[in-house]
Amino acid sequence: MGAALPVVRALREFLPARAVLHQEEDTRPYECDGLTAYRQLPMVVALPETEEQVQRVLKTCSSMKIPVVPRGAGTGLSGGALPPGDGVLLSMAKFMRVLRIDPLARVAVVQPGVRNAVVSELAAPFGLYYAPDPSSQIACTIGGNVAENSGGVHCLKYGLTLHNVLGLRGFTIDGEPIELGGAAPDAPGYDLLALAVGSEGMLVVVTEVTLKLLPKPQSARVIMASFDDVERAGAAVADVIAAGIVPAGLEMMDRPATRAVEQFVAAGYDLEAAAILLCESDGTPEEVEDEIARMKAVLERAGATRMTVSHDEAERLRFWSGRKAAFPAVGRISPDYYCMDGTIPRKRLGEVLAFIAAMEQKYRLRCPNVFHAGDGNLHPLILFDANDPEELHRTELFAAEVLEKCVEVGGTITGEHGVGVEKINQMCVQFRPAELELFHAVKRAFDPRGLLNPGKAVPTLARCAEYGRMRVHGGKLPHPDLPRF
Amino acid sequence: MIEIFQERIRQAAARRAALRLRGGGTKDFYGNAPRGEILDTRAYAGIVAYEPTELVVTARCGTPLAQLEKILEEHHQCLPFEPPHFGAAATVGGCVAAGLSGPRRASAGALRDFVLGLKLLDGRGEALGFGGQVMKNVAGYDVSRLVAGALGTLGVIAEVSLKLAPQPQSEGTLRLEMPQARALEAMNRWAGQPLPISATAWHDGELTLRLSGSAAGVRAAAAKIGGAAIDAAFWTGMREQSDAFFSGSEPLWRLALPSTAPPLNLPGRELVEWGGALRWLKSSADAGAIRDAARRLKGHATLFRAADKSAGCFAPLEPVLARVHRELKSAFDPAGIFNPGRLYPEL
Numbered sequence: 001m002g003a004a005l006p007v008v009r010a011l012r013e014f015l016p017a018r019a020v021l022h023q024e025e026d027t028r029p030y031e032c033d034g035l036t037a038y039r040q041l042p043m044v045v046a047l048p049e050t051e052e053q054v055q056r057v058l059k060t061c062s063s064m065k066i067p068v069v070p071r072g073a074g075t076g077l078s079g080g081a082l083p084p085g086d087g088v089l090l091s092m093a094k095f096m097r098v099l100r101i102d103p104l105a106r107v108a109v110v111q112p113g114v115r116n117a118v119v120s121e122l123a124a125p126f127g128l129y130y131a132p133d134p135s136s137q138i139a140c141t142i143g144g145n146v147a148e149n150s151g152g153v154h155c156l157k158y159g160l161t162l163h164n165v166l167g168l169r170g171f172t173i174d175g176e177p178i179e180l181g182g183a184a185p186d187a188p189g190y191d192l193l194a195l196a197v198g199s200e201g202m203l204v205v206v207t208e209v210t211l212k213l214l215p216k217p218q219s220a221r222v223i224m225a226s227f228d229d230v231e232r233a234g235a236a237v238a239d240v241i242a243a244g245i246v247p248a249g250l251e252m253m254d255r256p257a258t259r260a261v262e263q264f265v266a267a268g269y270d271l272e273a274a275a276i277l278l279c280e281s282d283g284t285p286e287e288v289e290d291e292i293a294r295m296k297a298v299l300e301r302a303g304a305t306r307m308t309v310s311h312d313e314a315e316r317l318r319f320w321s322g323r324k325a326a327f328p329a330v331g332r333i334s335p336d337y338y339c340m341d342g343t344i345p346r347k348r349l350g351e352v353l354a355f356i357a358a359m360e361q362k363y364r365l366r367c368p369n370v371f372h373a374g375d376g377n378l379h380p381l382i383l384f385d386a387n388d389p390e391e392l393h394r395t396e397l398f399a400a401e402v403l404e405k406c407v408e409v410g411g412t413i414t415g416e417h418g419v420g421v422e423k424i425n426q427m428c429v430q431f432r433p434a435e436l437e438l439f440h441a442v443k444r445a446f447d448p449r450g451l452l453n454p455g456k457a458v459p460t461l462a463r464c465a466e467y468g469r470m471r472v473h474g475g476k477l478p479h480p481d482l483p484r485f
Numbered sequence: 486m487i488e489i490f491q492e493r494i495r496q497a498a499a500r501r502a503a504l505r506l507r508g509g510g511t512k513d514f515y516g517n518a519p520r521g522e523i524l525d526t527r528a529y530a531g532i533v534a535y536e537p538t539e540l541v542v543t544a545r546c547g548t549p550l551a552q553l554e555k556i557l558e559e560h561h562q563c564l565p566f567e568p569p570h571f572g573a574a575a576t577v578g579g580c581v582a583a584g585l586s587g588p589r590r591a592s593a594g595a596l597r598d599f600v601l602g603l604k605l606l607d608g609r610g611e612a613l614g615f616g617g618q619v620m621k622n623v624a625g626y627d628v629s630r631l632v633a634g635a636l637g638t639l640g641v642i643a644e645v646s647l648k649l650a651p652q653p654q655s656e657g658t659l660r661l662e663m664p665q666a667r668a669l670e671a672m673n674r675w676a677g678q679p680l681p682i683s684a685t686a687w688h689d690g691e692l693t694l695r696l697s698g699s700a701a702g703v704r705a706a707a708a709k710i711g712g713a714a715i716d717a718a719f720w721t722g723m724r725e726q727s728d729a730f731f732s733g734s735e736p737l738w739r740l741a742l743p744s745t746a747p748p749l750n751l752p753g754r755e756l757v758e759w760g761g762a763l764r765w766l767k768s769s770a771d772a773g774a775i776r777d778a779a780r781r782l783k784g785h786a787t788l789f790r791a792a793d794k795s796a797g798c799f800a801p802l803e804p805v806l807a808r809v810h811r812e813l814k815s816a817f818d819p820a821g822i823f824n825p826g827r828l829y830p831e832l
Contacts, residue, residue, distance in 0.1 A: 102745070103677060104670075104673045104674065104677065104745055105673060105743055105744055105745040106673075106676060106677050107743075126677070127677065127678070128677060148623065149623050149627075151621055155620070155621065156620070159594065159598065160621065162598070162627070162630075163594055163598050172805065176805045177805070178803075178805050178806070179803070182743075182783060182784075183743035183744075183783060184741045184742050184743050184762065184782075184783060184784035184785060185590070185595065185741050185759065185762050185763070186584075186586075186595065186634075186741050187741075187785065188785050188787065188799040188800045188802065189799065189802050189806065189810055189828065189829070190631055190634075190635055190639075190810055190813060191584075191597055191630050191631055191633065191634055191635075192631075192806065192809065194597055194627050194630035194631060195626055195627055195628075195630070195631050197627070198623045198626075198627055199626055199627075203626075213677075215676070215677050215678050215679045215680075216679070217679055218679050238538035238539075239538075241537075241538050241539075241540060242537060242538045244561055244562075244651035244652070244654070245651070246540075246650065246651060283679065283698075283699075283702065284679055284701075284702055284705060286699070286701035286702060286705055287698065287699045287701060287702040290699050290701055291699065343619040343620070343621045343622055344619065345536070345539055345541075345618055345619060346538065346539055347536065347538065347539060372621070375619070375620040375621050376539075376619050376620065376621070377619075377620075377621045410617065410618055410619075411617065411619050411622075412617055412619055412621075412622040412623075412624045413624050414622070414623050414624050415619070415621035415622060415623065416621050416623060417623070418623055419623070419624055419625075423624075427624060427625065430624055430625075431614075431624075431625060432613075432614075434607075434611045434613055435613050435614065435615065435625070438607070438613060438628065438816060438817070439625050439626050439628075441813075441816030441817075442626050442628070442631075442813065442816060443626075444812065444816070445809050445812030445813045445816060446809060446812075457625075458625065458626075
C-alpha cells in the first residue's frame with residue numbers, strides 16, 4: 001500500500017527506490033533516536049546523496065505540505081529526531097564526505113553525516129584537531145552536533161559547537177539555498193549562524209559545515225582528586241576558577257557513578273571518595289607542568305583527600321575513559337536510565353545535589369550523578385525499569401522536578417542535549433508566553449508553514465496552559481500517583 | 486527605569502515614530518546614519534551580579550564599559566574579546582549592540598561568543614529574557630547572540646550576561662620586519678602551532694605580535710619567534726584606532742576575509758589584523774570595486790568610517806537572507822521603530 005503514497009511516488013521520480021523507504025521493516029530502525037522512550041514510525045524515510053536531491057526532497061515536501069524531520073546518526077538524547085508519523089524523515093547519513101582540510105587556514109569543510117571523531121582523526125597529521133568532543137563522538141555526526149550545539153568535556157576552555165563552527169550551507173524548507181557565516185569572520189547583518197546552531201533542525205537543513213580546527217596541545221595531564229564530601233568537591237571547582245585557572249576539562253562524578261563505571265571499564269577511580277574531580281591541563285610541557293602544580297595546590301587547600309596525576313597519555317586516557325563511559329556503565333547496572341541535562345550556576349551545586357538526594361527518597365529511585373563541573377552542566381542519571389509503567393511515570397516526575405529546580409536556581413533545563421520532545425513541558429517553566437511567542441516568530445521567519453521538524457523544542461501556548469493546569473504551586477502535582485498521559 | 490523605557494517604546498510604537506537607541510554615543514559614526522528621537526540608555530546603569538568564581542558578569546545597558554572593565558581588573562579578569570571603546574563614554578549596551586571585537590578576536594573569539602544571555606525590550610515594550618548566566622544553555626533559539634551586533638534594530642538590550650576569562654599571567658609584544666605576503670603566511674602558520682599568540686597586526690613592512698599566557702609559555706614562544714620587544718600600548722592604538730594609520734580623511738574600510746586570502750592590491754593604505762582575517766583599508770577607491778574584491782576573496786567589506794555613506798555601510802545580503810532579516814525585524818519590532826535604517830535601509 002505504501003508505494004501508493006503520493007509522496008513516495010513523487011520522491012521516486014528523482015531518488016532511487018532504495019533511497020525512499022516506506023515498508024515497516026525498512027522504516028522501523030528510524031522510529032526513535034537516543035531517547036528510546038519516545039517512538040514513532042515515520043511515514044517515509046528519504047536518504048538523499050547529493051545537495052540537489054536534498055533540495056528536491058524539500059521542494060517536494062513543502063509543495064505537498066508534508067512535514068520533514070532531518071536526522072544524523074540518531075544519537076540525540078532529547079528526541080529531536082523523533083520521526084513524523086505523517087511525514088518524511090530526512091536521513092543525512094549518506095553525506096559522509098570530508099570535502100576539504102586546509103591546514104594553513106585551519107579549516108575543515110565537511111558534510112553533515114561525517115562523524116565527530118573522524119574530523120580530528122583526519123586533522124591529526126597536520127597537528128590540528130576539532131575541539132568539541134561529546135561523549136558519543138565516535139558515533140554522533142557533525143550535522144547533529146550543529147543541530148544540538150553539542151558540548152563535551154572540554155568546553156570550558158574551548159567552547160561549544162557554536163564557537164567552533166565558522167559557516168553552514170544548506171536549504172530552507174522551501175528548498176532555497178542558504179549560506180550562513182563562512183571562513184571570513186563576522187558575516188554582515190544578523191548573526192543567523194548563531195541562531196541556526198542549536199536550532200534542533202527547525203530552521204534550515206544543513207548540507208555542508210565549515211569547522212574551525214585548533215592546534216593540538218603538545219601535552220595534556222589530568223589530576224584525579226578525591227573528596228570525602230560532594231559539596232566540598234563543588235567548592236573546590238570554584239576555588240580553581242577563582243585562582244585564575246581555566247582547566248582544559250573539569251569533571252565531577254559522585255560515588256554511585258564511579259562505582260558503576262569502575263565495574264565497566266576499570267578506570268582506576270577512588271571508590272571510597274564521596275566524589276572525584278578530573279581536572280585537566282593542556283598546552284606546552286612547560287605550561288602544563290606549571291598549571292598542574294597550581295591546580296594541585298588549590299585542590300589540596302580545598303580539602304582533596306587524595307590526588308593522582310596522570311603520568312603518561314595511556315593513564316590520562318584511562319582516567320577519562322570512565323567519565324566518557326559513564327552512560328553505558330550506568331546502563332549495565334539498571335534496566336534503563338534517564339539522563340538529565342540541566343545547567344546551574346556552580347555556586348548552587350550543593351543545594352541542587354541535596355535536592356536530588358531528597359528526590360531519590362521521594363520517588364524511591366536511585367540517581368548517580370556525573371557533572372561537567374567546570375561549566376555547571378549536570379547529568380543526573382535516574383535508574384528505572386521501563387517495563388514498569390508506574391516506575392517510568394515516577395522517573396518522569398523526578399526528572400521534571402529536577403529540571404524545574406535548575407530553572408529556579410538561575411540555570412536552564414538543557415545544557416547540551418536539546419529540548420526536543422523530551423523537555424518541551426519544562427520550556428513552559430523556563431520561558432514566559434511572550435518569549436515562546438517570539439521563538440515561534442523566529443521559526444516562521446525561516447519556515448512560515450511550520451513544516452521543518454514541527455512540534456519540537458518550543459511548546460505551543462495551549463500546551464503550556466495544559467501543563468500549567470497540571471502543575472500546582474511548588475511543582476507538585478495534585479495527585480502524584482495518577483498516570484497523566 | 487525599565488518601566489520608563491517600556492512606556493516610551495509603547496508610545497513610539499503607537500505613533501510609529503523612530504527611536505534612536507543610544508548610550509554614550511561613541512559609535513554614532515558606525516553604521517548608516519542614525520535617526521529618530523534619542524532613547525538614552527545611560528539612565529539604566531550598574532552591575533547586577535558579578536561572581537568571579539562563575540566567570541560571569543551581568544550588567545545593565547548604561548554601565549560605562551570602562552567602569553565594568555575596571556571592576557573585572559580588580560579580580561584579575563577581563564572581557565576576552567577586548568572590545569573597542571571609541572571614547573570614554575562607551576557603554577556595555579552599545580558595546581554589545583555594535584558587536585565589535587578587538588585585537589584578541591582571532592585567538593579568544595568574538596563578542597557574540599561571550600554573550601550568555603540578555604534581557605531585551607522588544608518593539609511592543611515587552612521585557613523578554615533569553616539565555617542566562619550559565620555557559621551551556623540550549624533551551625530555545627539563541628536570541629541573545631542574534632541581538633548582539635544587530636545595532637539596536639531588534640530591541641533595547643536592557644541587561645546582558647557575559648562570560649569572562651582570567652587575565653593572562655604574562656604578556657609580551659614583539660615586532661618583526663616582513664613584507665605582507667610573508668606576514669600573512671607566517672601568521673597563519675603560527676596560528677596552527679601551539680603558540681600563545683593573542684594578537685597580530687601587520688602594516689607597512691612590520692609585523693607586530695602579542696603573546697599572552699604563562700610566563701614560561703610566553704618566554705618560550707618569544708625565543709622561538711624572535712623579533713624586538715616593543716611597548717604593549719601599541720594594541721590600545723589598534724583597538725581604539727588612535728594609531729597613526731587610522732588618521733586621514735579617506736574612508737576607512739573593514740574587509741573581513743578568510744585569513745589566508747592574498748594581499749588586496751587595492752589603491753590605498755592597508756593594515757592587517759586577526760591573523761589575516763581583518764584588513765583595514767584607507768582608500769578613496771570606488772565602493773563597488775572594494776566590495777567586489779572582498780566578495781571574490783569570499784569575504785565582505787564594511788564602510789567603517791566615512792563622511793559619505795551613500796554606498797551603504799554593510800555588504801548587501803543575498804535575497805533569501807534579506808527576506809529572513811525582514812521577517813525577524815518585524816517579529817521583534819513590528820512597528821519598525823528601533824534604529825531604522827542603521828543596519829540596512831529596509832530594517
